[in-house]
Amino acid sequence: MIEEKGILFILSGPSGVGKGTVRKKLFEEASELQYSxxxxxxxxxxxxxxxxxxxxxxxxxxxxxxxxxxxxxxxxxxxxxxxxxxxxxxxxxxxxxDVFLEIEVQGALQVKENFPEGVFIFLFPPSLEELKNRIVNRGTESQELVVNRLKEARKEIEMMDAYDYVVVNDRVEHAVDRVKAIIKSEHLKRERVAKQYKKILEDELK
Amino acid sequence: MIEEKGILFILSGPSGVGKGTVRKKLFEEASELQYSxxxxxxxxxxxxxxxxxxxxxxxxxxxxxxxxxxxxxxxxxxxxxxxxxxxxxxxxxxxxxDVFLEIEVQGALQVKENFPEGVFIFLFPPSLEELKNRIVNRGTESQELVVNRLKEARKEIEMMDAYDYVVVNDRVEHAVDRVKAIIKSEHLKRERVAKQYKKILEDELK
Missing domain, CATH: 3.30.63.10 (Guanylate Kinase phosphate binding domain)
Structure with a gap:
């Protein structure tokens, strides 16, 4: 109905939280998104x-x-x-x-500096225990690497404050629904659309 | 999962835009909302x-x-x-x-002054023509009253800038879906939930 620029969405979060799985399922359901x-x-x-x-x-x-x-x-x-x-x-x-970018926390913070008008979504593990399980279950990492990754993950979680939204990845389909709600509601924000709506009225009143 | 305060949502918009219909359908679908x-x-x-x-x-x-x-x-x-x-x-x-309040524009602006942390949603008519039809079709208003109400509606639309979101009421079910997405995503805002998430981690690390 109204012409509007797309929005850049950034999905990020600690290593092992399941960013790739959420992104994959989201793209199966939201065909209008463009992957960066x-x-x-x-x-x-x-x-x-x-x-x-x-x-x-x-x-x-x-x-x-x-x-x-x-x-x-x-x-x-x-x-x-x-x-x-x-x-x-x-x-x-x-x-x-819209453009959708799934990326590590360090990369997301770089994007935030270069493109602050993006919408930043932080994917949160249901618990540290669960995060550890997921990292271990990849099976490709040594015990030492797991400990390091977990330490890293805690640090990354501290960086949550740079984000606009926090989505807990308890179940993939719930996380995907939450991300979809964010995408929908961001397009309804008054500061994005008010100008176009007022223009529609002016055009009608001519 | 995390303890959180409810959110006050205010649905408002010009006379004749269909606030009552949207609210009614929303309440049929979102049973966890409390009507003010x-x-x-x-x-x-x-x-x-x-x-x-x-x-x-x-x-x-x-x-x-x-x-x-x-x-x-x-x-x-x-x-x-x-x-x-x-x-x-x-x-x-x-x-x-959550508390949901459906109210006239003047009332919403009063709420905004007294409770700025509320989430303000402006319901927008698909067109002025359509708004006029809806007012006329109520059948209870004289020609003069219709003209006055339409003038009033235009003034109310100018007040959109006090709102957080704009939802066009092209079809009731679409408008309801949009409001539901807003409710969902507002609960995911980092400034609302980050503190609790960090607390969860601290508790786990004890």
Missing amino acids: ISMTTRDMRPGEVDGVDYFYKSVEEFEKLIEENQLLEYAKYVSNYYGTPRKYVEETLEKGQ | ISMTTRDMRPGEVDGVDYFYKSVEEFEKLIEENQLLEYAKYVSNYYGTPRKYVEETLEKGQ
């Missing part, structure tokens, strides 16, 4: 498509974009850069489409 | 129950409560007072239950 496509310097793998799986760049190109503040966040894993291109996000929002 | 019970000086009618339909007070009692700022809003129709008692609302919220 990352940029990387790693090699394209067989079957991957540029602009679908990732935007593939050389290290020189990537570092130039960092300098120009063209990345909402970025990090280096092993010897490859990964990041979120500002231009792609802004162009998608401009078309009136 | 008004206070009045009018006589109790057969079948009505004090503390259920209204809180019934004498004019002297009511005017004393006005003086003591014990009403979130009030108005006088013909020779009777009607108002929203602060104490009832606050006690219900304290129990962790």
Whole structure:
């Protein structure tokens, strides 16, 4: 009914909380969301498509974009850069489409600095015990790594204050419903829509 | 899971926009909401129950409560007072239950002054034309009254800026879904829940 820019939603939370599972289920149910496509310097793998799986760049190109503040966040894993291109996000929002970004806490805090108008959702574990179980059950981590990850998770939970919403991931389907309610209600915020509504009235009164 | 105070939701909007219909349908679907019970000086009618339909007070009692700022809003129709008692609302919220208030724009603005922490939802007509039709179709109003009400409605729409959300009442069930999303997401706001979540963690770490 009214023309409106899209909203950037950021789902984040401690390691092991289930961000990926929630995001996956959300995308099955909310087809109008656009997942943010990352940029990387790693090699394209067989079957991957540029602009679908990732935007593939050389290290020189990537570092130039960092300098120009063209990345909402970025990090280096092993010897490859990964990041979120500002231009792609802004162009998608401009078309009136929401963008959804699922990301680690450190990355989310970078996005918050570069794009404070985003809506930041913190996924919270039902309990520390449960979080520990989930990390252990991945089975890929040593005892020492589990302890470290749990310590890290506690630190990350302290960073909750930078977020707009807290969603507890007790059951995936409940967490997804909560995120959907946030997406819906954010589009109803008066400061986003009042101008357009008043314009509709003015047009009718002409 | 966490203990939390209830939230006061205020649904308002211009005359004829369909506030009553939306509220009624919402209450059929959201049984956990508590409808705010008004206070009045009018006589109790057969079948009505004090503390259920209204809180019934004498004019002297009511005017004393006005003086003591014990009403979130009030108005006088013909020779009777009607108002929203602060104490009832606050006690219900304290129990962790949400309170829902459906009210005229003037009353909502009074509530906003006395209880700014409420969540204010403005119900918006799909068009001025549609609003006019709805007022005319009530059939009880003269041509002159319709023109006046429409003029009034335009003024009320200008007051949208005092509200937190704008919900267009294109179809009742859509409007109700939007209000339900607002109720759900307001309970997920970080500033409401972060303290309790952090406490849960501290308790676990003891």
